[in-house]
Amino acid sequence: MSYEHEKLAEEKVFKDPVHRYIHVRDRVIWDVIDTREFQRLRRIRQLGTTYLVFHGAEHSRFQHSLGVYEIVRRIIDSGFGGRPEWNEDERLVALCAALLHDLGHGPFSHAFEKVFDLDHEKFTQAILLGDTEVNAVLRRVSPEFPQRVADVVGKTYKDKLVISLISSQIDADRMDYLQRDAYYTGVQYGHFDMERILRVMRPAEEQVVIKSSGMHAVEDYIMSRYQMYWQVYFHPVSRSAEVILIKILHRAKALYKDGYAFQQDPAPFRSFFDKTITLEDYISLDEGVLFTYFQLWMKEQDPILSDLCRRFINRKLFQYAEFDPAKEYRKIGKLDSLFKEAGIDPEYYLVTDSSSDLPYDFYRPGEENERVPIYLQLPNGELSELSRSSDIVDAISGKRRTDHKIYFPEDILEAGQEDNPLYKEILQLVRG
Amino acid sequence: MLAEHAKIVQMISLADEVNGRKKLQKMVYILKKMEFPFVEKYELHMYGPYSEELTLRIEELCEMGFLDETCTDKGSYVQYTYHATEDGLKFSETGDTPLASLAPCINKLNKQSSRFLELVSTLLYFDHLERSEQIEKVRIVKNKLNFSDEEMDTAFAFIAEMAACAVA
Numbered sequence: 061m062s063y064e065h066e067k068l069a070e071e072k073v074f075k076d077p078v079h080r081y082i083h084v085r086d087r088v089i090w091d092v093i094d095t096r097e098f099q100r101l102r103r104i105r106q107l108g109t110t111y112l113v114f115h116g117a118e119h120s121r122f123q124h125s126l127g128v129y130e131i132v133r134r135i136i137d138s139g140f141g142g143r144p145e146w147n148e149d150e151r152l153v154a155l156c157a158a159l160l161h162d163l164g165h166g167p168f169s170h171a172f173e174k175v176f177d178l179d180h181e182k183f184t185q186a187i188l189l190g191d192t193e194v195n196a197v198l199r200r201v202s203p204e205f206p207q208r209v210a211d212v213v214g215k216t217y218k219d220k221l222v223i224s225l226i227s228s229q230i231d232a233d234r235m236d237y238l239q240r241d242a243y244y245t246g247v248q249y250g251h252f253d254m255e256r257i258l259r260v261m262r263p264a265e266e267q268v269v270i271k272s273s274g275m276h277a278v279e280d281y282i283m284s285r286y287q288m289y290w291q292v293y294f295h296p297v298s299r300s301a302e303v304i305l306i307k308i309l310h311r312a313k314a315l316y317k318d319g320y321a322f323q324q325d326p327a328p329f330r331s332f333f334d335k336t337i338t339l340e341d342y343i344s345l346d347e348g349v350l351f352t353y354f355q356l357w358m359k360e361q362d363p364i365l366s367d368l369c370r371r372f373i374n375r376k377l378f379q380y381a382e383f384d385p386a387k388e389y390r391k392i393g394k395l396d397s398l399f400k401e402a403g404i405d406p407e408y409y410l411v412t413d414s415s416s417d418l419p420y421d422f423y424r425p426g427e428e429n430e431r432v433p434i435y436l437q438l439p440n441g442e443l444s445e446l447s448r449s450s451d452i453v454d455a456i457s458g459k460r461r462t463d464h465k466i467y468f469p470e471d472i473l474e475a476g477q478e479d480n481p482l483y484k485e486i487l488q489l490v491r492g
Numbered sequence: 493m494l495a496e497h498a499k500i501v502q503m504i505s506l507a508d509e510v511n512g513r514k515k516l517q518k519m520v521y522i523l524k525k526m527e528f529p530f531v532e533k534y535e536l537h538m539y540g541p542y543s544e545e546l547t548l549r550i551e552e553l554c555e556m557g558f559l560d561e562t563c564t565d566k567g568s569y570v571q572y573t574y575h576a577t578e579d580g581l582k583f584s585e586t587g588d589t590p591l592a593s594l595a596p597c598i599n600k601l602n603k604q605s606s607r608f609l610e611l612v613s614t615l616l617y618f619d620h621l622e623r624s625e626q627i628e629k630v631r632i633v634k635n636k637l638n639f640s641d642e643e644m645d646t647a648f649a650f651i652a653e654m655a656a657c658a659v660a
Contacts, residue, residue, distance in 0.1 A: 416548035
């Protein structure tokens with residue numbers, strides 16, 4: 061039997077709190093899980109800094125990746141199998157792409173990408189196609205197989221139905237992370253009836269569509285996306301931690317560029333600071349490395365770097381205040397001047413954060429051809445965009461909600477306000 | 493401090509008016525590829541490079557009253573038109589002064605159709621590949637749009653023209 065079709069002597073299962081069991085029968089999948097690059101995902105949290113607010117949110121991208129694989133496996137093996145729109149030859153590439161779609165995420169991915177101008181999707185493709193253990197396993201299927209998996213991840217694969225299983229407005233990726241993030245944060249709003257959705261998913265020419273009788277289950281999923289966005293992903297305290305994380309990385313980079321003599325050589329970061337990153341540099345970096353350096357940098361001579369690291373490690377985060385840019389955008393300029401006058405560097409200690417800084421998306425039907433919406437398949441076979449049939453989805457997707465905050469070191473300002481009138485003035489201004 | 497918001501308002505005010513969300517998305521992407529300092533993160537979607545971050549930023553700017561969005565029903569779809577408001581123009585002055593080459597580049601982009609900009613931006617998305625591979629990728633990703641060889645040539649010529657305009 062070819063490696064592509066080789067099955068394990070008996071099915072292996074991973075116990076999983078969200079899907080109960082994750083079933084593996086394909087030898088290729090089992091071997092991919094065992095690779096160094098996939099195991100690295102155990103050391104990268106799914107929700108970055110959210111664990112500082114919801115203490116249960118310690119789950120990793122390893123768990124999420126297995127979850128996405130399991131959902132796609134169920135869709136294919138129990139839903140699509142035998143249907144004329146589904147090509148069974150695409151089964152293994154779809155499973156591998158589901159399992160490996162997040163392979164290129166770095167530690168605290170969003171913050172890290174922002175500071176170093178990186179793209180995790182490009183690194184996923186580089187790991188799939190480079191000199192890696194994952195590539196060696198995939199190449200055993202066929203020389204072209206790693207490229208096929210990379211094309212699905214990069215959304216350039218010829219069979220768009222395969223892409224849509226992993227990347228669309230109702231895909232296995234979102235269905236896993238919403239449920240998993242809800243489970244580990246302990247919130248009640250991320251839950252929806254996935255079994256029902258899987259039962260009403262239908263393969264169409266280029267994408268997955270939903271049988272119209274399943275509309276209410278999809279409404280629940282859309283509500284879940286909406287609520288998780290505002291209650292978990294955009295939680296202001298979690299955002300405060302991310303703001304500090306970004307500032308730490310910026311400060312370390314600025315010091316390095318200025319020739320600052322670090323007490324501990326920042327060797328794992330050098331190529332990121334210099335923009336000469338190799339694949340090995342990237343794979344070697346995980347959250348353990350970052351935490352180690354943050355601990356070391358707490359003892360650095362540079363007061364800004366050491367203070368920011370202390371704040372992150374000991375959860376002494378910045379305070380936040382509501383901010384209405386429409387009326388108050390000039391306030392930022394004034395605050396900036398006051399911070400400078402008071403000897404506090406606004407570059408690191410005064411931050412505005414907007415909902416657009418965290419592009420977790422919620423459902424939008426969008427303009428035609430802007431992005432693919434969710435389609436309901438009506439009894440006569442026609443397709444109808446979800447918000448045209450669902451008042452609930454129409455209400456959510458048609459209404460804008462935005463959010464803006466100012467982050468600042470309230471502790472420093474409060475402690476020093478008796479001695480420094482500028483501190484008091486800053487506090488009064490920022491609190492409105 | 494809201495510098496990225498200010499850049500978007502500046503860009504739209506230099507264009508005077510932008511018709512269509514898709515067109516706006518592609519214009520910012522192409523400008524970014526021409527090394528203008530836009531930071532919005534883009535991913536490839538079924539219809540070319542798309543930035544959720546930009547979509548959210550535009551929504552925020554409309555909410556702030558710095559951009560005006562008008563909506564026209566085109567029958568099978570809705571088209572949105574954007575222009576900077578008076579308050580938006582004042583706000584945009586808080587941002588850095590835009591590069592002198594930005595205005596002519598925006599002007600060139602805004603004269604093109606959104607279909608053409610979709611082709612240009614998708615070719616640019618694959619600009620790390622050889623020309624023949626870029627074309628092959630576009631034909632896979634946009635198989636339904638049936639871009640002709642002539643359109644491909646025109647798009648490559650436009651990219652060269654934009655690059656020259658950006659450094660002028």
